[in-house]
Structures are given as C-alpha cells and as structure tokens.
Amino acid sequence: MEIQRKSDKMFLINVVRTFFSFALRWLRGLYGYYFDAFVLDELIFSITDTCNFRCRTCFYASTMDTRKANGSHELSLGEIKKISSSIGSIKNLLISGGEPFLRDDLPEICEIFYQQNNICHIHLPSNGFYTHKIINYTRAILNKCPNIHLTIGLSLDGHQTTHEMIKNVKGCFDNTVETAKSLADLKNEFDNLELYIITVVTNTNMNEIINLGEFVKNNLPVDGHGPSPLRGIPYDKTVSAPLYKDWHEFAMKFIPYHYYWAKKNNAIKSLSFIATNRIRYLYGVYTRVLKGRKLPFKCQAGNTIGVLEPNGDVKFCELDDAIGNVRSTNYDFKKIWLSGKANNKRKQTRQCSCTHACFLTPSIARSLPASVKSFFCFTMAKP
Ligand code: SF4
Numbered sequence: 001m002e003i004q005r006k007s008d009k010m011f012l013i014n015v016v017r018t019f020f021s022f023a024l025r026w027l028r029g030l031y032g033y034y035f036d037a038f039v040l041d042e043l044i045f046s047i048t049d050t051c052n053f054r055c056r057t058c059f060y061a062s063t064m065d066t067r068k069a070n071g072s073h074e075l076s077l078g079e080i081k082k083i084s085s086s087i088g089s090i091k092n093l094l095i096s097g098g099e100p101f102l103r104d105d106l107p108e109i110c111e112i113f114y115q116q117n118n119i120c121h122i123h124l125p126s127n128g129f130y131t132h133k134i135i136n137y138t139r140a141i142l143n144k145c146p147n148i149h150l151t152i153g154l155s156l157d158g159h160q161t162t163h164e165m166i167k168n169v170k171g172c173f174d175n176t177v178e179t180a181k182s183l184a185d186l187k188n189e190f191d192n193l194e195l196y197i198i199t200v201v202t203n204t205n206m207n208e209i210i211n212l213g214e215f216v217k218n219n220l221p222v223d224g225h226g227p228s229p230l231r232g233i234p235y236d237k238t239v240s241a242p243l244y245k246d247w248h249e250f251a252m253k254f255i256p257y258h259y260y261w262a263k264k265n266n267a268i269k270s271l272s273f274i275a276t277n278r279i280r281y282l283y284g285v286y287t288r289v290l291k292g293r294k295l296p297f298k299c300q301a302g303n304t305i306g307v308l309e310p311n312g313d314v315k316f317c318e319l320d321d322a323i324g325n326v327r328s329t330n331y332d333f334k335k336i337w338l339s340g341k342a343n344n345k346r347k348q349t350r351q352c353s354c355t356h357a358c359f360l361t362p363s364i365a366r367s368l369p370a371s372v373k374s375f376f377c378f379t380m381a382k383p
C-alpha cells in the first residue's frame, strides 16, 4: 500500500515536471521563431567526412565522396574550441559523421563541449564496425565528461544478409553485434551510458524489421531499438522510403516492442505508457509525411536545432544547403545563425516536412499541442 502510494506520488511529480518542461521549451521555441533570437538547444555536429562504409541508405555518402575528391579539410580541435566558445549553453550534442569513431580526437571534441557549453546529453550514432576503437573512445568520453548522459546508437538494418547488402560491407553484422555486447559490459562501469539499436526502414528491408525487433529483444543487451523511415536522398537511388500504408501496418505491429523497452527502462508502469504514446504519435507523424502531408507542428531546424559540418559549414538541417561557414566569420557560429541570409531561410523552413527522426522528436517536444497529443496518444492515427 505504502509502495503504491509512493509510486503514485512519483508518477504525479513526473507528470507535472514533464508538463512544465514542455511548456518552458515551447515558450523558448516560440521566442526564437518570432524574435529571430539565438535559442539553440541542440547541435548536430558532423565531425568527419570519413566513413569505412558506403551504405545504400546514406544521405551523406555523396557529400563525403565529393569532399574527399576536393580535398576538403576537417575542422581542427583548435577551430572547434573557438566555435564552441561562440555558441554558449546548449543542452544536447549529437555527434555524427561519417563514422564519428574514426576521428581519433573524438573524446577531446566531446570534452570541449562538456566544458564550454554545459551540455548534459551526447548522442553518438555509429556503424559499430571498429569494436575496440568504439569501446576505448567511449570509455575516454565517459572519463572526460563524468556527468554527461551518453547515448550510443548502433546501426542494424536487418538480419545478416540484408544488413550487409545495405551496408555493402561483408562481416559487418557480426562486428556490430560484438560491439553492442562489449558496450553493454561497459555499462556495468558507467551507469550514464545508454545503448540503442537504430534501423533505417526502406522498401528493401521492410519485411524483416519485426523479426529483427524480436532478435534485438532476445539477443542484444541494449536499452532500446528505434526503427525510423529513410530520410533524404539515398546513395543508392533504387532504395526508397516505405509506402505510407506499409509503414502504418509495420508501426501497428512494432509498437508493442517499444512498450517492452519502455517497461524495461521505467520502474513506474504509467511512465512506460506515456513513453510508448509518444512513439505512437511520432510513428503516426511518419505515416502522415510518407503520405505526402505536412508536419502537424513546426520543424525546429534553424530555431533550436542547428548543424555544423566537418568543413565548417553551418546548416539549419542536414538535408539542406549551408547558410555560411564558420571559417569566414572567425569561428563565430552566432554571426552566421543570426545573419540576414539565415533569417530569410528560417521563413522557408517553417513550411517544410520530412521523416528525419533527429529533428522530429525535439520538434514535438517544442510544440505544446504536439506534446499534449503525443502524451495522450493511446491509439495509432488512421492513415
Ligand atoms: S549511414 Fe553512416 S555508416 Fe553508412 S555511409 Fe553514411 S555515415 Fe557511413
């Protein structure tokens, strides 16, 4: 009885806390939009144009080819330090690439943002190929940034044959599985490390993702598994995003897996329901966009989310053109972000739609109506 009362109280406290945090984020997001103010909350920093893979699904692979051919120079640690000091406080840092673990100064890059930008969360996606490098650098990041919440997302796009066909690298499935298991061992040392499997869903692997979900659930010591539809223009143009009807059908079947992971990660059952509702809402948004309809909320690209590329280009969104380059502003990120060119582009971005999970999830959190709807999303919207 006493335990039940305590759990109800915790639930209420968490609900109130979540609502206040949504409301604050919503106001901050609106403030940025209407006053062209600097309210960056999340930086997606692609630190390298190098990758040992050329995935058929990758929207960045052509850019990597071009930059390699042009001999483009990646930002040095000294340059990154100057950029970071021009940004001020940000909450989340998503470090991408290329393959981020191929940069030997990855832990030092994380440390710069940890020390200069008060970040509380780092997200690192990886193809999981270089197990030892990934383990060593993850350990170094956690030692250098002891109060950070570090999430690593390992990519698995199907069972062995399909995964290796999509990734174009023989043997890469086993490496990723080994990396997942080794990172799970590291979790015994660091309780601020979270580990996820990420899957890009396309017309080529659609039919086996439920089965993959079962494999991940039963065989991998991770904290969750998040499939999302293909975004951007893929390296292999024969690959495409799933049809909205197929996605909807898949989403209905996959939601129980999200509930499984939510229950595993939440001691309080009611919070697992809410976490699942939020995914259900996001999955409904994907269906809507795949059907050709607009987002039911504003994308936060260019407002609270920004992108920095290895050559210093600044973008609102990974799928769009650059608005400037920090090398031409003495590494002053804000100068580009608040320029006339940026302000004009911001107006176009408000009308934009896509299925890019890295932008949609924080954009939902920045919209009060979308947050409320996602909170109470008990059934999947009809397509
Ligand atoms: S998706 Fe990731 S792993 Fe694949 S080619 Fe692109 S950057 Fe490399």
Ligand code: SF4
Residues within 6 Å of the ligand: 299, 300, 301, 316, 317, 318, 319, 320, 349, 352, 353, 354, 355, 356, 359
């Ligand atoms: S909706 Fe947002 S993330 Fe998607 S393409 Fe438009 S600006 Fe980029």
